[in-house]
C-alpha cells in the first residue's frame with residue numbers, strides 16, 4: 311500500500327536522522343491517502359507489483375535518453391559486476407509500455423527517458439515514487455548522456471557542476487497552475503568529485519567538471535544554424551556560445567536542469583555525466599562516423615561503472 315512506512319530498525323538520535331536523510335522523499339501529501347498508485351508510463355502499480363521486493367535493494371539508478379543505450383548499459387554493468395546469469399537475457403521491466411525501458415541488474419537500475427524536459431520529467435515523477443514505494447535508501451542517480459561541447463574536444467566527458475538554463479542561471483522553471491515555480495538545480499558535489507577521481511584512474515576518458523546548459527530544443531534553442539528555422543546570424547550564435555563559455559558552460563543538452571531539480575527536491579544524490587559529440591564553436595552538424603559516436607557514448611558508462619564498482623568494493 312502507498313502509505314506503508316518503512317520499518318525503523320534504529321530510531322534513536324542521530325542514527326534516526328541519518329536513516330531519514332537517506333530515505334527517498336516525495337513532496338506530495340496526497341500520496342498518503344491513495345489506495346493504489348499506478349505508475350502508468352512504467353507499467354507498474356503498488357497493487358499489482360510488490361515494489362519493495364522487486365526494487366528495495368536498488369542503490370544506483372542510471373538514466374539516459376536512448377532505450378538501446380540503457381539496455382547496453384545494463385548488459386555492460388552486469389558483466390562488470392560479474393553477476394551470475396546471461397546478460398543477453400536481461401528483460402525490460404516496462405515491456406507493458408513502449409514509453410520507457412527499464413532493466414535491473416543487482417543494485418543497479420537502468421532506464422531510458424526519451425528526449426527533452428517533459429519526457430524525462432514524467433519518467434522522474436514515476437521513478438522517484440517507485441523508489442519511495444520500494445523503501446529504497448542511499449540511492450545515487452546518474453544521467454548518462456550525450457551533449458554538444460562548448461570549447462572542448464569532441465569525446466570529452468563533462469561531469470556537471472551546475473545545471474543552468476538558457477540565461478546561465480542554476481534554476482529550473484516549471485509552470486504550475488499557470489504560475490512559474492522556480493526550483494534549485496543543485497547537484498551533489500561529493501559525487502561529482504568522486505567521478506572526476508574515477509576518471510583519473512581510467513584510460514581514455516578525458517573528463518572535466520563544468521556547467522551544463524539545458525535547453526528545450528536541439529536546433530534554434532542551442533544556437534544551431536542548421537535547423538528548419540533559423541532566426542539569427544553566425545556572429546550572434548558565436549556571441550551566445552562565448553557568453554555561455556564565460557559563464558562556465560562546457561556542454562549543452564536537454565534534461566539536466568529538471569533532473570537536478572527533481573532529485574534535489576526529493577533528497578536524492580545526483581550527477582549528470584554527458585560526453586560531448588562535437589565542439590559547437592566549430593560546427594552544428596554531428597558528422598563523426600557511427601563507430602566513433604558509439605565509443606564516445608560508452609565513456610560516461612565506463613566512468614559510472616567504475617564509480618559503482620568502487621562503491622561496491624568490486625574495483626580491481
Ligand SMILES: O=P(O)(O)O[C@H]1O[C@H](CO)[C@@H](O)[C@H]1O
Nearest residue numbers: 374375425426455456563564
Ligand atoms: O543522449 P541523450 O541522453 O538523449 O541526451 C542528449 O541527446 C538528445 C539530443 O540528441 C537530448 O535528449 C540531449 O539531452
Ligand SMILES: O=c1cc[nH]c(=O)[nH]1
Nearest residue numbers: 456457458562563564
Ligand atoms: O549538440 C548536442 C549533441 C547532443 N545532444 C544535444 O542536446 N546537443
